[in-house]
Amino acid sequence: MKPAITHYLHQDETLPLIQLRRLGLIYSSYRFIVGLFSMLMVYITAQTGNIASLPSFLQQTVLSFYILLSLILLGLFYVVHKKMRRQLAFGLVLDVTILSLLLYTAGAPDLQLTMLYMVVVAASFMLLHSSQALIITLLAIIFVIYQQFFYAIANSMNLANLGNALLMSASFLAVGGLSWSISYRLVQLEKVAASHAKEVERLNVINQEVITQMANGVIVIDNQHVVLANLAAHQLLSLPYNASITLPSVSNEADSSTRHESYTELLTDFEQQLSKQHTQLLHACLSVSAGQSCTFTYDLPSVANASIFGKLRVHIIPLTDGSKLIMLEDLRREQASAQQLKLASLGQLTASIAHEIRNPLAAISQASQLLMEDVIEIEERNTTNGSTAVSNSNDDLSGNYELYKMIFAQTKRVNRIIEDVLKLSRQQAASQQSIVLAEWMPTFLENYFQGHDIFLRVKTQPTISFDTHQLEQVLINLINNGLRYSSYANPHAYVEIEIYCADNDVIIDVLDDGAGVSTESLKHLFNPFFTTDQAGTGLGLYLSQAFCEANQTRLLYIPEHKKTCFRLIAPSADAGTYGSMNKKT
Incomplete structure (x- = not known):
């Protein structure tokens, strides 16, 4: 028996603060309502006889004091979030004291008031520590036994009521034990729920990071509305993306609500841009019937006059809830x-x-x-x-x-x-490094083309990931070709280099004023050993394209440009800041 009592007294597990505050507000409201109802019932009972009479002064004083303190405790508990258990303990002691005074003023035993004791005992074991709840329960037992013992003495030692008081006290202990058992189980369930919530949050963060960092685009459409779109989907479709907005989590309700609103706005904007720039893709995805998977190739339109062309493989996978998972795979890889x-x-x-x-x-x-x-x-x-x-x-x-x-x-x-x-x-895997083109390009031109007319125009200051040695080889080949095929003979030949951004890509144009590439030669331009120069080997452009593809960059010839234009299209490592810069080497 003693070990069980010791274990009980040392049991200090209580409800989490969120649940404690919620139940505390409910109980404080209950206390105020009970006070008003008791005052009303006292006046109604006093007026039931033929002769109107008023409640006793003690009853009026006790109930008025109880209503006032109940209202103060309710407001205090609602406003002050600190030391909530102390506020609840004070209120429960107040309940026991007021109920004892009302029981005393009633004279005879009152079943209704005695039942209210049980509510106080049950609430104390749910809201307070075990030792505090036990003290309040013992206090209630003492008051009930003392009042009944005093009433038995005043009525010529009628011990029947005293026996009822002892039985009621035993009932208090039984109710307290049951309430503590329920509270203990509730606490354990709350812990399990909190543990599961943390695990769900951890998995949510992992899934969010995995989806965000995926090379393939992921879009989820439910009821013809986009409910999920990762960074790769924005980049592959050349749509704007705010990297500061993340999927809402469940750990912080206020922060989650704010991020949910921002993320909803991002998805709405994504859906609008998708319907404007990629109508064909959206129509194809929506036209696929529910429960049917589909795979097709989608030709990307030109974006921002950058002549960025590519193809995406689109997988449409139906989900069990009726929504559709759309996977976008870049065929360039x-x-x-x-x-x-x-x-x-x-x-x-x-x-x-x-x-x-x-x-x-x-x-x-x-x-x-x-x-x-x-x-x-x-x-x-x-x-x-x-x-x-x-x-x-x-x-x-x-x-x-x-x-x-x-x-x-x-x-x-x-x-x-x-x-x-x-x-x-001997070509090895590219050893990519972050290159700030606005800083790296002037140094490169100074080292390799000093004395030549190379005009550099940097319209933005982006950063790309590229093997520096391989980027040097690519640019050397392109610039030398531009100088060789320029319409002006040396030393008056010149080449222009323009650097700018188109959505999520960095564009490097190498321009010369030569005759360009003929239509017949265009389809063989990047083939090995193809050359129109008798002194050339035909491997310069082929090698340059191989270096670019090893660094996830495209090398294109742009026939619609006014000048002879070879264009490098590299993924941007950051958003970049816009400015203007001109340089002649």
Whole structure:
């Protein structure tokens, strides 16, 4: 028995503050209503006889005092959020005291008042610590037994009422025990619910982060309205996205409400922009019947006059609640993967062939150089002799010299081709770094194109992720091509570079005023070994495109531009700040 009592007294688990405040407000309102009702019933009872009479002064004073304090405690508990259990404990002690005074003024035992004691006892075990509730229960028992004992003495020791008081006291303890058991179970349920809520919140945060960081776009449509759209969906469809708005959580109700309103506004704006710019996609998604999955390819329209074209693979998956899950997959990633596989296969083949070719090529090149040196020596000796026969021999030697020179030039060209092929075979995974173009580009031009007319116009200050060495190789190839094919001969040839943003992409245009690429050559432009320059290898643009695709960047030729335009389209690493900057190198 003693261990059970000790365990009971040390049991200090109570309701959470939110539940405690809610139940406390309910009980405080109940106390005020009971006070008013008791005052009303006292006056009604006093007027039931033929002769009107007033309640006793003690009853009026006690009830008036009780109503006033009940109203004060209700207002105080509603306004003050600190020390709520102390406020409740004071109110429960007040209830026991007032009920005892009313029971005393009633004279005879009153079942209604005695039942109100049980409400106080039950409330104390639900709202207070176990030790505080036990004290209030004992206080109620003492008051009831004392009042009944005093009434028994005043009525010639009628101990029947005293026995009823003892039975009622035992009932108080039983009600207290049951209330404590219910309260304890409620506390445990609250803990389990809180634990589950935290787990749900943790899973919600994880799911939110996973959905946000997905490379594929995710859209959920329910009843023809967008209820979810992640960052990738905004980027793939080139629609504005506020990165500061996140999915609402369940941990903080006030913060959750604010974020829910902001997120709802974001989805509404997304839905409006989707219906304006991607009507075909929205119509195709809505036209798919419920319970039917569908996959198709969607051609993206041009965006912001940036000539950004691409294709998306759209998967429509029906959900059990009748909504539709739409997955947007960028086909450029598949193309980049295929390009990497092609480069890997080419590298394995060319790495072995190139080394085998370079050995005989070096011998041919050396032999042609030796033959040219022999021709020069023979010409010098014949010139010294000065005979007619020697003159005819010099003509033959001169012809041979041109042939040897041609052999040597062609071996150098083949060697350049082998060097470019070996670059492809040695290509490693891109080591991307954050590059602030407004700071990096002037330094690059100063290092590689000092003395050339390169005009740089930076309309924004974006940051991209790119392998710096590979970006240098790409720009060197494009700028050299621009200088080579410019309509002005050196040293008056010039190239323009424009940097600006189009939605979530950073655009780098390399412009020259040359004749551009013919329609016949356009379809072969980025093929390996295709060139219109007899001195070229045909691997410059192919290698540049391979570097771009390895860094999730597109390299395009824009035929509709007024000038010859090669365009790099890279994902923006941040929103950037807008300004203007011009530079000539």
